[in-house]
Amino acid sequence: MGKDRKNGRHWFDHRIGDQPVGRLPKAVLLVNQPDGRIVIMKERLLDAAEELVQRKGLNGVTFQDLADAVGLRKPSVFHHIRNREELAIALIARCGTKHGPQYAAVIGQDLNASQKLLQLTEIFEQGLTSGRPCLLASIASGIESLTEPATEQLKIAADASISRFSEVFVQGREEGSLDYEGSPVDAATAFFAMMQGLQALCKAKGDAVGFKGAARSYVKSLTADSS
Template identity: 30%
Template sequence: MKQFSDLTPSAERIVDAAEGLIQTLGYNGFSYEDVAKIVGIRKPSIHHHFPSKMELGAVVAQRYTHRFREALLHVEGTVSKAPARLRAYADLFEATYEKSRRLCICGMLGAEADSLPQEITAQVKRFFSVNLEWLTTVFAEGMAEGSLKSGHSAAELAEAFMCTLEGALVVGRGWPQAHGPRRSAEVLLAALAP
């Protein structure tokens, strides 16, 4: 399978188009014809880079996970306290939300998991594993330093926090009055303040 780091500029444009389509329509909602229209090429050119839609979808999820992981490393390197790190994490979701109420790639793919090829669901699981591991560490540090307080474990808080943000994207898309991920994060963090 192709790796996102091996993409040519042409293949990168195809992945960019597929990413936007997945965020708005889901994996099962787009075709190579849709990608061809966005990129301005013919379908055979897409097949040259990505012989199967499965491979394209897996590369989209792989690249998204890599970018998200880089963003988490940036937060670690620039933000010291756990509550501020968690706000910065929520801002990553908010940035996606602000792009025409798009959804997280892996959240959208997770909703379609039962109908996706195993290669794509493996990438989705990797995304959630990376996020939960990072969040668990942040919650544990916050409870250890006293900036967060809860009777729940760090792992339980991590899962609840991530699920809240993913859910805020979905609800915000269907209910225009919703406040989005940042507001949802603030409500949860206020409840965890010592």
């Protein structure tokens, strides 16, 4: 262990086996995962927070919950996540960095727009059946308690998802595979809201199986009549 003479912070020279992995502040811990990965404690806390928020909603999660989830004392959590605003903003960022690529992978495929919408509904279905519904909606459930900076980041994240989905509706109108009223952004907003609402409804009913049929029915209602 070393000490930074300028600010008095303690540092550890971390090693994995015989390999050094750099100098990190004492508060930044490396954690061995069951699958062999080694992650920084803040990432483990955010992983736990993401799952808890998806299950309980933003306002249903406390810092004690986070501490219990990763085996820390509650005061130690604040070394990594200073307050609820920082937690909310970090989770909102994950909407883009973790879940955005899933949407992009579907949208980038060589499929017609109707087929892409069906595959997008499967992402939401998988989230529901695994107990991990839309993170954006889970965070938005506590929007009244969010600070202005966090609320602005939430809006940006929502707009980014809608923008991605609107690409499918633009394609659908151009190729004639989708038939809908309004602009592609309007249709994409309705699609996103439908997926989030359907997740919430099926969760409330305890009927995850019903999601597939309802989602397919919705996409079929948007599909142009080819007859």
